[in-house]
Amino acid sequence: MAWLERCWNVLRPRRLQSDLERELRFHMRERADDLVADGMNDAEAAARARRQFGNYTSQMEWTRDMDINGWLEALLRHLRLAVRGLRKTPAFTATVVATLALGIGANSAVFSAIDAVLLRPLPFPGGDQLMKLTQIDPHASNSFVAPARLEDWNRLAGAFQGISGSYQQDESELSGELPEKLNRALVAPRFLRVLGVAPELGRDFTPQEEKFGGPDAVLISDRLWRRRFGASPNALGKSLRLGRTSVPIIGVMPASFHYPDRDVDLWSVSAPDALYAQDRTSTWFTVIGRLKPGVTVAQGRANLATVQANLGRQFPKSDSKLLTAVEPLKEVTVGGVRKSLIILFASVTLLLLIACINIAALLLSRAAARHHEIAVRFSLGASRASVVGHLLSEVLLLALAGAALGLVVASGASAVFRSLAKDLPRIEEMGLDWRIVLYSLACAVAVTLLCGLVPALRGARQDLAGSLAQAGRSQVGGRNRVQFVLVGAQVALAVTLLAGAGLLLRSFQELSRVSPGFHPERVLSFHVSMSWGETADQKAAKQRAQSMLEALRAVPGVESAAVAMALPGVPTEYQVELKSSEGRAGSEPKMMAQGRVVSPEYFATVGIPLLAGTLCRDEGAAQMMVNRSFADAYMPGTSAVGRHLTQPFDAYLKPALVSGIVGDAREMGMDQAPGPVVYWCWPTAQPGQFFLVRTHGNPRLMAATIRRKMHEIAPARSVYDLTPLTEHISDAYAENRLRTILLVFFAATAVLLACVGLYGTLSFMVNVRQREVGLRLALGAVRGQIVRQFLAQGLVVSLAGCAAGLALSAASGRLLAGMLYGVSATDGITLAGVVATITAVSGLASLVPAVRAARLEPMQVLRDE
């Protein structure tokens, strides 16, 4: 470890010196001894030995140079000098460090989100081997898998180590004072083994527990364990009361385990050998599988397709039309937010770039102000490399300080980011660790090179030595061109960011101006707990729902109440194909529509008007409504009323009578223009269905009353998620909102930085040209002319920057496509607004130094020179 030793030697030069002395002295004594042995006397021998040795001191130095690494010493010297230099200009140092801290901090914070969400593998051992497996039925829009098929896949698909699955339902836990809603994941056998996770406390399910009729057992989440049992190990063996059964707790999952999602409180087995699980057409599992080591996704995909094709021959009725898909679980989890995060990262990187350019401009001015010092250095024999090294080490020091402070900023910013983006998948895994520290350090080095190299090389130009002669004399040269190019670049980047932010803001505004076709105000929505098992007795379940609705309608302050499987205005996808029993010409288009399942009062409750016909009645799936788009597209006028529609591939559904036509509502989400929608008026009672209540006043104020009423009529059920419909709708666009807020914030910061850059550069120019301006004023120049000249200079730079920025934002518009609503990526109004804003702000930023120049007292300036 020669290297380590050298560093070590730097730290203990004294020790080294004495070692060296001992060694050299030994050499001389040996030599003298030999000379004495040859017959010389002692004194003469010593003198001879010393003479032969040469200059003792320089020997020492030469040898020592071999030990201490020269450049390491030079580096230390540079750094010492840099500290001294920076301490002398505290304002400059503080500005640069603060700018960098903000730039690097924001960048590291967004990077930590990207790292947690996109870059890191899922938090399971060998997470990259985990796949999501789906069955694709060309005639149904859900991709769940039948339990019997899951078991077949697991048995036959050789590319996978194991296949398992899960589904979720809400439960009422009854051992407390009030029923508590818990989210339970029902899992297929092998669940934890496929994921590769073991309980933190307790054990996994036994094979007996994974069979139908086996002992009940439940694993609980770390969160529930802490909340209900105070993190006591005694929780094992205690029981939870779920519905009518009491289930013993056999284990606690690790705090980091959030699969299928972060709301799960309980995991228990859904046995595949139960009688009700044998039907190959009833599908409920979301399926995951773990590939064997070395097997690629493509191989797994091909393997499962083959297995399913064989099953199709074995069970032609249920399986022959099914296709399969295999996607990495990580992609399924985070694929949707990749674009948003990349946009954020791109904009925060632009911000850092602007900060760098700003600092580069500052450094250029500083280098210009230090002409004299550098010239002296050169004339005293400093090499160009050492001057560049000196200037660069100054920037390195600034960047390191900025990065260190940036980490503090990043920890704060990432906390803010986490709370703003709490719906982002995997966001709970975000945190500051050594990867983020390394990233910040890398940023610091990049920053050093980016903003230090040009000023250092320019500052260290040899010909500057000539300026020693004209010390302090102001020259106006081409040197300033670089500074203006930098400022222009800054403006261009700021324009790009501002254009992006402006477009997002405009779409947001457009979105809020949209008429949704229904009235989401004064509507409260909530869930009532229910298990899938209860759906077996549909009659009882529906009666229960009906009596709940009647009770709700009797509550003072409630206008109407309904149930629905989905909320209007919140993106939900349920595409169905329909066939008319009365027949249509073969040439007419296939009838595709979004299907919704609602109770008849739904339309009054959310405020969708009836346009033709009569309101449907809930008569066991016999009646339905269509919206105007559906009628216009497939059955013009009112001809739809009185027809019967059915789903061609669903054997269970009888044709339903279209009893009326309702207005178009944005069922699919506020950003989706209404398309054809059909409403079946037979709400099956199902877990997760929404109760909707229209109130007279503020819906939030009714929450407590409604909760009490529901507890009265169904004491064993928990009522949860009481939320105004408007809030659900705005939550559905939370990611959109977050993106907009952050981008606007970044853009504002960018504009600010660009203005500071412009202001700083012009001020510097004014300072440099003081003498010239003073002279001109003394010779009778008009002050207005001076102002105009500097102002024009600033405006020309910022307009050039605007032009470049617009080109840049046109090029990057593709990134925003799909996130815009109601505006195009080249929206004239937005872009004109951006240019106007930038021009106004940069005009202001240049006006101040311009006016200062014009106010110069000519005599004062000339005397000073």
Next chain:
Amino acid sequence: MGAKKNDILQGTLALLILKSLASQKKLHGYAITVHIERVSDQLLRVEEGSLYPALHRMEQEGWVRAEWGTTEKNREARFYSLTPLGRKQLAREEDNWARLTEGVSRVIRYGLA
């Protein structure tokens, strides 16, 4: 300084030191000088001024290892020995030397022919 004694050609000192250490295992700086002078029949003379910088540089390169020990005369001395890396370097330098002398002698022979 005796004119008959050859000063060592620049760059060959490392070869000589490595070779000395290869044949003797462990030597202190003075012993290396003596060894080279004796084996070369006093034809070569090692300058102390080059020896110690060279030794220390070779130590930094990792070719030799140094440790303090005592001589037969019970004096403290710094003993140098060859590392595996040094052994490889020795092979390389011997090779270089052979090629150099071969080249030089060919040039000389050409002139004679």
